[in-house]
Amino acid sequence: MRERLVILGSYGVRVESGEVAIYGATLKASKVVSWVHAPQSHALPVIRCASDAALELRPHPGAQEIEDLGLLSPLFRKLWCESASLSPNEKESKSSDTFRILYTSDDGPKRAVLQDLKTPPEWNREMATLVAPKDPVHSSIMITGPKSSGKSTFGKILTNRLLTSIHAQAKRSSDGGVVILDLDPGQPEYCGPGQIALILVTKPVLSPSFCRPVDCPGIRTIRSHALASLSPASDPELYTEMALDLITHYRNAFRSYPLVINTPGWIQGTGLDLLVSLISDLRPTDVIYMSQTGPADAVEALEGACNASRFSTLPSQPSQNSLRSAAHLRSMQTMAYFHAKSATGHNGEDHLRWYQTPLTAMAPWQVHFKGANCSIFGVLCYDFQTQPDLVADAINGAVLVAVEVESTKAFRDIENDQLLLSSAGDEAAPGFPMELDVGESDSVQSSSLSLLKQKIATLTAEGIPFIDSSHGLTLDPRHSRSLGLVLVRGIDVKNGDLHLLCPITTSQVEDVRTRGGQIVLVSGKLDPPTWAYTEDLYFQSRDQGVDGNEDVDIDGQAESIEADSEDMRGDDAPTSSGNTESVPWIEVLTTNQKRGAGSKVWRVRRDLGRAGNN
Structure with a gap:
């Protein structure tokens, strides 16, 4: 039996016997x-x-810190075991309890929509087949399907089963793991938005991506790699090149590990052609397709591309929890990224920690x-050309990607390469004017x-x-x-400094310099960090008698965070009584004040390659 x-909440599990x-992992x-971490925004693991x-x-030693991010943004509220929903006796022990056992549905917070994580029988049978021993080559599983069909959930459970299965452990050394090729720049599971990555996972993944x-x-x-866009539609050719480079690194150094490939939910038109090419x-x-209801042309095209691959379809499992939309979760992941810090916890155990103060209170990198x-x-x-006189305005307050060259x-796309090389030296071979000799030193590369x-x-x-x-x-x-x-916090024109906020470490930058590389800041079409502009106001509002755990109206069906800003204003929103004149890009409305018609952000849709647009 x-x-x-x-x-519900944040906790640690240690198995004493048995x-x-x-989450698919056997401990x-x-x-x-x-x-x-088991917040209300996701199905609770069983x-x-x-x-x-x-x-x-x-x-959990870091539970209070991540919960306190709710003081900076409503997006992080109503997720955990907030004290507002606890009884007086429970509040006394809240300092030491970071979780709550839900014996019945009535044990959860009031008005909370809780969902436990369930896997269909078809998922379990498919995963049992995938983790079975395969000689002599380890498996590589590509997960495809429409948006919100359960691709990330299936991939996470499959990864955990591969990590802890008896057959997998028997074939790998103690330092083995599973490699993830995350190819979804819009909803990445293991990297920041606008990027795709190759990840090595050696421990079960038991938390949402924003944790x-x-x-x-x-x-x-x-x-x-940085696509600097939330969709491969911005540059399908570059996207494919990035995916090929990552798979090359996998085959060169990690091919003894199982590979799980997560793909975007763009399965029609150009998106389908891209999946077939991948x-x-x-x-x-x-190749697994996470839907048994079509569309038929997508299923036929993907199955036809699987000449040497086993193709199967599984029922989708869309989340019933609408507490946060995809755009909200993306903003939460970006905000958590800039507030994250690594520290050693108690008893020598490592935990991810969080800065609980607004970004304006953090010392930025001063980049000359x-x-x-x-x-x-x-x-x-990327994807658009800014006029030189507008560059400073375009990047100030925006999220960019730091790329090592x-x-x-x-x-490789610079015109007049031969003319450029004439002053760069004679290192390149004919036909490849910008290439350097294999034995070129780091100092020559830098020069x-x-x-x-x-x-x-x-x-x-x-x-x-x-x-x-x-x-x-x-x-x-x-x-x-x-x-x-x-995140470009400001531009000091007088001293010639960019003030940048990022969790990139000093050692990473020194490694770039040691290898003779340079850093390029890539701007693209990432979400504007509107959450960063309001952190100070929400943080100050706690001193005005506002309870950070009061209800916040968040429209889970909204298409953009900007459009939701008006809906998110409630009793907990910052009011005009604070000093807001010095806060850039922020307009605070009084209680009865409303914006005029046409004042909301207009979002242009590009239905590239979709049916019915002829």
């Missing part, structure tokens, strides 16, 4: 504690254990962009990049080096890689 346990199953008796199993539940926005124990980024290029052993001590190669725009080969910069970068009125991309210039993924997202 197996018992089941549903828990074994338990959670055996050990001294290791597995940490879980702990299943045999009647003779014994386990210990521990409070682990940066590398943490058990999750390590092998290599990532199947042909990546050559997975198994003028003169001989310039710290960046330049600013490059490893050599001059990254600039060549500096000479190239003088040719292709122009200075704006503020002195910011700007790379003209009017001819569709993009960085070659084979010779560049993403370091992470950065």
